[in-house]
Amino acid sequence: MSEATKERVRAAAEQLGYAGPDPRAASLRRGRSGIVGVLLEDRLADAFRDPINIAMLDGIAEETGAVGAGLLLLTESGTELANVTAAPMDAAILIACSTRLDESVARLRQRGLPLVAIEADDIDGVLAIGLDNREATARGAQHLRELGHSRVAVVALPIETGGASGPLPRDWDERATSFTALERLRGARDVFGSFDGWIADGSTIEAGYEAAMALLSSERIPRPTAIIAQSDLVAIGVIRAARQLRLSVPEDLSVLGFDGIDIAEEYELTTLVQPAQLKGRAAGRAVVELLAGGFPEPVGFTCELRIGATTGPAPS
């Protein structure tokens, strides 16, 4: 096209007040909107309070951003089911969703969207990005056992959406719908058989504090010598509760975390370090491949046990 013509077109567009090609029309015709949905279980503030989720999201953004796709945040709460149905996205990434029963996931599948799930049950047609939650927790538990601990308690992440915090029910294996929490519980059981536990209100320091207070000052159950926390934030809360109760860590109480977030290093937390950003990147890359018509393989990541200063020999 000649430069003069270009200019003439530009001028005409200007005069007519043409605001540029309408993305809506383009996406209808092309069948692509350039949007990848990210479905989060929690409400936004909760989801982003945990550095793990942020790292994952960042990994996702890195890969999807590279092909010019935007990230649409979707939460399952309330009226937003409409959102899941009506959002013009090309694919979706499910983060920590209870995929088994969930209605929104069903809708997404029904729409025929390529789906990638991070840490979820295997589902037909949904590409899984996994983490060895169970084995990793077992490894951490084994570490505690080797230190002589036998009376351990678990502070679990919420095991079902909308569930309240409180003592971990005996039948958690049947009741839990949150995949990650469930797998980590199983890992603890693999080593210790049965144990007491408390469900925290989320992956936050405060929730960990509350839970540990309940566990450590209960008259109903004997005080554990070690606590397996299902996240580092929770573990930090546990440590604070112990301090509050004048228990020293690790002399009186050993604390095991999960995640390996930055702040855990300051506390010299013994924890299971997971590659959160890589997980996100893998999910992002999988989505990109799926959209390009490829057939990406499921990916599984493993955690590394990092021994810090919060676990020690069981008190005699």
Place this chain on the structure above:
Amino acid sequence: MSEATKERVRAAAEQLGYAGPDPRAASLRRGRSGIVGVLLEDRLADAFRDPINIAMLDGIAEETGAVGAGLLLLTESGTELANVTAAPMDAAILIACSTRLDESVARLRQRGLPLVAIEADDIDGVLAIGLDNREATARGAQHLRELGHSRVAVVALPIETGGASGPLPRDWDERATSFTALERLRGARDVFGSFDGWIADGSTIEAGYEAAMALLSSERIPRPTAIIAQSDLVAIGVIRAARQLRLSVPEDLSVLGFDGIDIAEEYELTTLVQPAQLKGRAAGRAVVELLAGGFPEPVGFTCELRIGATTGPAPS
């Protein structure tokens, strides 16, 4: 419609493999996609590292989610300019964007989208959600002056996109494009006239630590008796650097923060508490109103000076 007909339709849809109404087509016809864009200056991981942004985003989500709109995350980096142009959104919220010159903002305006800017220069047709950055900083600075400080230094947030960390240039008033950093610098100038300063690498503890190390161990400039940090995270970094250098806070060095994030309370930080979530809510509500054809008013929020344990009388 009769129940029988309904069922017949449903069956037919099932048989034809109809995947539900196509949101792309609906959004073309209706002229609405149900998506609100959120334009962030930083890359995602940086933006979400600061609890302030998360709180804001949560506030936004609360209001936009209530009308069934999803949030599309957009960053200005690299190839994503295409994104800003091609994303099918109904409106956009600009967070901490350098609105004056920015190309992406120009594109958004050109597209005729309703725009809401949080903490930005006034622009025609862009609804402003403001914060009294300048006055609040001045109030904090005044507090320091009343404590007898005269040699203060500022650790500033990045004053331009892509700018490196380093000493604060004398001509910051002309060079800065980041509205928030600029206003807070002006607030400090209102009270102290001139001062030394260092530009941090972002709103993180590490960046604050680096900056304070540079400021406090410099041989070029006399050691300040107080440091004005432009965010709480930075302030915490400053405190750590002071500790590292065996300076006690507030005896040897007073530290003033900004934001009032949760973690600041643990440090008993003297800081300017801003209503971050309200800011987000206001922006969200404004967008909703704009989309409904209303004419919302600009909103301005104010910070509250919370005096903690990190500021004290200047050493004699």
Place this chain on the structure above:
DNA sequence: CGATTCGATCAAATCGATTCGACTAAGATA
């Protein structure tokens, strides 16, 4: 009983970019 109205049903036009096919013109080759 005829006329009016209300509701339901259906066909057609619309949103705006993209893509496909046809057609034209200019240049290259036999």
Place this chain on the structure above:
DNA sequence: TATCTTAGTCGAATCGATTTGATCGAATCG
């Protein structure tokens, strides 16, 4: 010179839901 490419233009069909206007039947009212 005639034919065949190649490039470039242009009109028309398409994506799929929504909305409007028209048509029809039934029920109500005078």
